[in-house]
Amino acid sequence: MSGHISRRQVIKSLAVAGAAIALPAASYSRVLGANDRLRVGSVGTGGKGWSDLNGVAASPAVEVTALCDIDSSEPHLGRAAEKYSNAKTYTDWRKLLDNANAVDGVIVSTPDFMHAPVSLAAMQLGKHVFCQKPLTHTVFESRQMKEAAKRNKVVTQMGNQIQSHTAYRTAVALVHADKIGKVKEVHSWQAGTPSWPRNIERPAGEDPVPKTVAWNLWQGVAPRRPYKSDIYHPFNWRGWQDYGTGQLGDFGCHILDPVFKSLELTAPLQLTAEAPPLKAETWTESATVRYIFPGTQYTAGDTIHVTWYDAVGVRPPAEVTAHLPKSYSLPNAGSVLIGEKGTLVIPHVAMPKFFPNGADTEAAIEEVLSVDHYVQWADAARGEAETTSAFDYSGPLTETVLLGTVGIRFPGQTLKWNAQEMKIPNFSAAEPWLTKSYAAGWEPTWV
Numbered sequence: 001m002s003g004h005i006s007r008r009q010v011i012k013s014l015a016v017a018g019a020a021i022a023l024p025a026a027s028y029s030r031v032l033g034a035n036d037r038l039r040v041g042s043v044g045t046g047g048k049g050w051s052d053l054n055g056v057a058a059s060p061a062v063e064v065t066a067l068c069d070i071d072s073s074e075p076h077l078g079r080a081a082e083k084y085s086n087a088k089t090y091t092d093w094r095k096l097l098d099n100a101n102a103v104d105g106v107i108v109s110t111p112d113f114m115h116a117p118v119s120l121a122a123m124q125l126g127k128h129v130f131c132q133k134p135l136t137h138t139v140f141e142s143r144q145m146k147e148a149a150k151r152n153k154v155v156t157q158m159g160n161q162i163q164s165h166t167a168y169r170t171a172v173a174l175v176h177a178d179k180i181g182k183v184k185e186v187h188s189w190q191a192g193t194p195s196w197p198r199n200i201e202r203p204a205g206e207d208p209v210p211k212t213v214a215w216n217l218w219q220g221v222a223p224r225r226p227y228k229s230d231i232y233h234p235f236n237w238r239g240w241q242d243y244g245t246g247q248l249g250d251f252g253c254h255i256l257d258p259v260f261k262s263l264e265l266t267a268p269l270q271l272t273a274e275a276p277p278l279k280a281e282t283w284t285e286s287a288t289v290r291y292i293f294p295g296t297q298y299t300a301g302d303t304i305h306v307t308w309y310d311a312v313g314v315r316p317p318a319e320v321t322a323h324l325p326k327s328y329s330l331p332n333a334g335s336v337l338i339g340e341k342g343t344l345v346i347p348h349v350a351m352p353k354f355f356p357n358g359a360d361t362e363a364a365i366e367e368v369l370s371v372d373h374y375v376q377w378a379d380a381a382r383g384e385a386e387t388t389s390a391f392d393y394s395g396p397l398t399e400t401v402l403l404g405t406v407g408i409r410f411p412g413q414t415l416k417w418n419a420q421e422m423k424i425p426n427f428s429a430a431e432p433w434l435t436k437s438y439a440a441g442w443e444p445t446w447v
Contacts, residue, residue: 036382037061037062037063038059038061038062038063038104038105038128038378038381038382039063039065039102039103039104039105040056040057040062040063040064040065040066040103040104040105040106040107040378041064041065041066041067041068041087041096041102041103041105041106041107042056042064042066042067042068042080042106042107042109043068043069043093043096043106043107043108043109043110043118044068044069044107044108044109044110044111044114044132045067045068045069045076045077045080045109046069046071046075046076046077046080046234047075047076047109047234047235048109048132048159049069049080049107049109049110049132050075050079050080052107052109052130052132052159052374053067053080053084053107053109055161055372055373055374055375056107056130056374056375056377056378057084058372058374058375059374059375059378059379061378061379061382062378064084064086064087065086065087065088065102065103066087066088066089066090066096066099066102066103067080067081067084067087067088067089067090068089068090068091068092068093068095068096069091070091070213070214070215070217070218070233071210071212071213071214071218071233071234072091072212073210073212073213075234076212076234077089077091088102091214091217092214092217093110093118094121097121097122097125097127100125100127103127104127104128104381105127105128105129105130105155105377105378105381106118106119106122106127106128106129106130107129107130107131108122108129108130108131108132109132109159110132110220111237111238111243111244112134112136112137112237112238112243112244112245112249113137113220113221113222113237113242113243113244114220114221115131115132115134115135115136115137115141116135116136116137116138116141116142116144116145116444117220117221117438117442117444119131119145119148120144120145120148120444120445120446120447121444121445123145123148123149123152123154123156124148124152124445126152126154127154128154128155128156128377128380128381129149129154129155129156129157129391130156130157130159130374130377131145131156131157131158131159131391132158132159133158133159133160133253133254133394133398134245134249134250134252134253134398134401134402135158135253135391135394135395135397135398136398136402137245137402137436138402138433138434138435138436139399139402139403139406139422139434139435140422140434140435141435141444142395142396142398142399142402143395143399143422144444144446144447145391145395145398146391146392146395146396147447148391148447149390149391149392149395150391150392151447155377155380155381155387155390156377156387156390156391156394157373157376157377157380157387157388157389157390157394158253158389158390158391158394158397158398159373160253160254160257160373160389160394161373161374162254162257162348162349163257163258163261163373163388163389164370164371164372164373164376164388165349165370166351166367166368166369166370167346167347167349167350167351167352168257168258168261168346169368169369169370169371170351170352170365170366170367170368171258171262171344171346171352172258172261172262172368173366173368174262174344174352174354174365175262175263175298175337175339175344176262176298178341179341179342179344179354179363179365180337180339180340180341180342180343180344180354181300181339181340181341181342182298182299182300182339182340183263183298183299183300183304183337183338183339183340184299184300184301184304184338184339184340185304185305185306185307185337185338186259186263186304186305186306186307186335186336186337186338187306187307187309187316187320187335187336187338188255188256188259188306188307188308188309188334188335188336189255189308189309189310189314189315189316189333189334189335190247190251190255190309190310190314190332190333190348191309191310191311191312191313191314191315191332191333192312192332192333193312194238194239194247194250195235196235196236196237196238196239196244197231197236197239197240197282198239198246198247198282198283198284198285199276199279199282199283199284199285200239200279200282201279201280201281201282202225202280202281203228203231205226205228206226206227206228207226207227207228207229208227209227213227213233215227215233218232218233219439220439220442221438221439221442221443221444222242222243222439223242223439224439225242238250239282239283240281240282240283241278241281241282241283242281244283245283245401245402245405246283246284246287246405246408247283247287247310248287248289248308248310248401248404248405248408249401249402249405251310251333251348252308252400252401252404253394253397253398253401254348255333255334255335255348256306256308256335256397256400256401257389257397258335258346259306259335259337259346260393260397260400262298262337263293263296263298263299263304264296264297264298265293265296265304265306265400266293266294266296266396266419267293267396267399267400267417267419268291268292268293268306268400268403268417269292269293269294269303269416269417270291270292270414270415270416270417271289271290271291271292271403271404271407271414271415271417272289272290272407272412272413272414272415273287273288273289273290273404273407273408273410273411273412273413274287274288274289274290274411274412275287275288275408275411276411277411278408278409283405283408284408285311285312286310286311286312286314287308287309287310287311287404287408288307288308288309288310289307289308289404289407289408290305290306290307290308291305291306291307291308291400291404292304292305292306293305293306300339300340308404315330316330316336320336320338323336323338323343323355324336324343324345324355325355325359325360325361327360328345328353328355330345331345331347331348331350332348333347333348334346334347334348334350341356341357342354342355342356342357342359342363343355343357351365351367352365371388373388373389376388399419403415403417406430406433406434407430409430409433410427410429410430413427413430414426414427415427415430422434
């Protein structure tokens with residue numbers, strides 16, 4: 001098919017067809033040869049978006065052709081436009097995708113609540129997608145991302161880049177090599193102090209919107225609210241339920257990743273959360289989520305219990321640390337895997353430590369080299385590699401993490417999970433929280 005086909009034309013076509021089918025992604029994408037450069041557009045160029053953009057652009061096979069951010073100031077679109085001066089700039093990501101023939105792949109580094117709307121639209125145009133973690137804002141969106149990537153046959157990668165670090169790769173290799181034996185239980189935690197607001201009410205009033213900020217575009221699919229300086233944009237959105245996913249959503253796709261990867265976990269069977277009552281619009285200061293998963297070839301039983309803790313200064317309880325030498329102090333964040341042959345500690349972004357049963361010191365381990373998470377995606381989009389956090393993996397991981405955020409809304413209530421039907425059969429009151437409503441005119445086009 002020749003000519004320029006816009007995102008809006010795609011949506012119009014879907015509407016005419018009753019949204020029952022999607023036009024083939026191949027209609028909007030080009031097949032890349034070994035000598036072709038991957039033309040990349042970046043949506044969200046400030047904060048993490050800046051490092052994502054530079055990480056992908058580090059590949060000599062990448063050409064940055066489009067940049068988009070709702071904030072034109074220097075820390076956001078400004079410095080990106082200066083560094084990649086040949087790229088066309090946009091304030092509205094929809095207009096970037098209207099010129100879809102100018103890009104082969106899209107980096108999505110927006111706040112959580114806009115990950116799926118942008119990524120789905122890009123994939124429906126046949127564009128490869130690198131999307132920051134957590135992959136989505138809701139469980140339903142995660143399933144949609146997985147299905148959209150499969151249907152449109154695009155190369156995807158979630159931005160849990162620590163997965164490719166030598167520390168996490170080494171931890172996964174230790175479990176797969178049976179060094180710690182079959183795993184009996186897992187405990188994961190994040191004990192840091194978030195820098196974003198939590199457990200507060202919405203501040204009253206409104207402030208003047210900076211001239212550099214397109215506030216309505218920033219709100220995207222979310223309910224409309226007045227602008228307040230330094231409350232939402234550029235970073236504090238993480239603490240607000242309409243925009244972010246709290247501490248579990250922020251860190252779960254990192255810290256639980258080597259647990260999922262090493263044990264080859266699938267969807268949980270059930271979960272139970274403990275947390276203080278939620279404020280109307282912000283996330284809590286602490287939570288514990290107890291998951292039960294089906295057992296795998298790397299677990300000791302038919303099921304495996306994985307417990308998540310987040311609170312300032314939190315650590316797993318004494319019955320967990322009893323498996324470790326008394327002289328060892330757990331890190332601020334990470335996971336403990338208790339195996340039949342010993343205990344593996346996977347610190348967050350530090351080398352794992354293996355303590356054989358009865359040993360007072362850690363055992364020597366063989367390190368696995370890092371790979372470049374960003375370049376891996378760029379290479380895979382050109383047919384020269386495979387991604388390790390494609391949406392068929394990172395989608396289910398994110399579903400599990402975000403099921404925990406649903407559980408936090410119902411403390412003490414066990415939620416049984418039917419993954420195939422996306423149902424909570426024993427407590428249907430929780431099911432509306434698997435998805436959400438969208439601002440009028442901003443509804444995504446689903447698979």
